[in-house]
Amino acid sequence: MDMHTVVVGTSGTTAQDVIAVARGNARVELSAAAVSALAAAREIVDALAAKPEPVYGVSTGFGALASRHISPELRAQLQRNIVRSHAAGMGPRVEREVVRALMFLRLKTVASGHTGVRPEVAQTMADVLNAGITPVVHEYGSLGCSGDLAPLSHCALTLMGEGDAEGPDGTVRPAGELLAAHGITPVELREKEGLALLNGTDGMLGMLVMALADLRSLYTSADITAALSLEALLGTDKVLAPELHAIRPHPGQGASADNMLRVLAGSGLTGHHQDDAPRVQDAYSVRCAPQVNGAGRDTLAYAATVADRELASSVDNPVVLPDGRVESNGNFHGAPVAYVLDFLAIVAADLGSIAERRTDRLLDKNRSHGLPPFLADDPGVDSGLMIAQYTQAALVSEMKRLAVPASADSIPSSAMQEDHVSMGWSAARKLRTAVDNLARIVAVELYAATRAVELRAAQGLTPAPASLAAIEALRAAGVEGPGPDRFLSPDLAAADAFVRSGKLVAAVEPVTGPLA
16 A cells, blocks of 8 residues: 555544645545445435434434424435534634645545445545645634534535645645536535534544644753753753652653753763852752653643543444434533643743743843853843844743643534534644744743853863754854854844754754653
8 A cells, every 4th residue: 555645544633644635635544444334324324314203413414403304305405504604713724734634634534434425425535635635724713612513614625625725735725616627516415414414523633643743852952952051051961860750750750850861971071069159069060950851741641641532433423333223412512632731831831931041041141150141142232132132032921821621611513402502613723833933932041051162162061962963053043142252143043943843853863762
């Protein structure tokens, strides 16, 4: 099988597959087992549709309108209408990778055989993904309960050949034109299919999966920058000793301490407390970096278990059970996903906060132990990195606002039928902003810490080999630092790109060995 093809079966999917489709444009195929399961479940739905007794989602209205029995001649119109009426999103467009993740995860649930959707509908979903067609989905419209309704509705609208979508060339056109250009026939929805395309946690789950991947990389980068700051501040690496962390055996804490110790191996800057009598211990932001970074790592691990469970789930209402029953349920409620999305925003805010405190310490001549004010080349003539820290502080302040949980809120909808919602989509949207901001915050600390380490080297001290490797890679990537004759504007955007690309980790691992 082509390594760039993801096969969708009946038993869920993996985070790696989500990212491959969302970010790597991997092709999607339905397994033979999935096609068989789809056909079998559809037979059950068709049999129920033929009976006079009303079945929710098959022969009734939806939500607060579920009490109305819909006659057979109106059911196709009912399915079209639910998609059209629910495609009520507003605001800016959602990112392409989010929409692709959302569509792929909805296909994952459809392929489970628990939704009653026909195989040809599932195949059309795969065809749209493979053609690089991305429905236009808007920022606002999901309460995270009864699924990400408006976002999924805009995707379903594209399957029907309606609404707008972005083609593989990045141009937004009517969806019908794009489908025709790629030889894809719009679907004609039948009983239950409109509802089945809308009723899932796919948007918030897709954003959780991608945030976890980004945060894992950022946490490793943050361990490296914390080590660089400790080194530049002439701190002690004794607090990173494995035996200290073994007596408080949080896995993340031990991993972060080990990462920092590896980065500092061979440094001639650490352990200089004896040269500065008033300083018995390093400040908390330096000494407790493994505890804070590590607690964040453990939170990522918990969030990943929730994501894995949701990736193995079939989220729809009603669902087709193996014994032939079609039952209503509440599995569409986004609470499990919403909680961890909010939790990740909290730990990201705290990681940004402690990084900013170390940056501020590097810039303050009263606390930096011999570094020039604001790490300036000529203090007074230039301001050094003074305003770089302002930028970092502004980002940290926003991170604290983003840490306020969305999932603690609920707002009733559907005439009080849907009277408690998760707000998981909102939690996911703000987490994406928090992840972006955290990368910028880590980049500012990296920029300041490498500048400070270079100044220590100019004072005759010997930095750790990993620190020198990081500095060399930073400069090779075009991230300019201050020069001896003039001070360049801080190249923070380039430092941000360097951190996001994974080049920082790649630069030090040949020296340190694999980092956690």
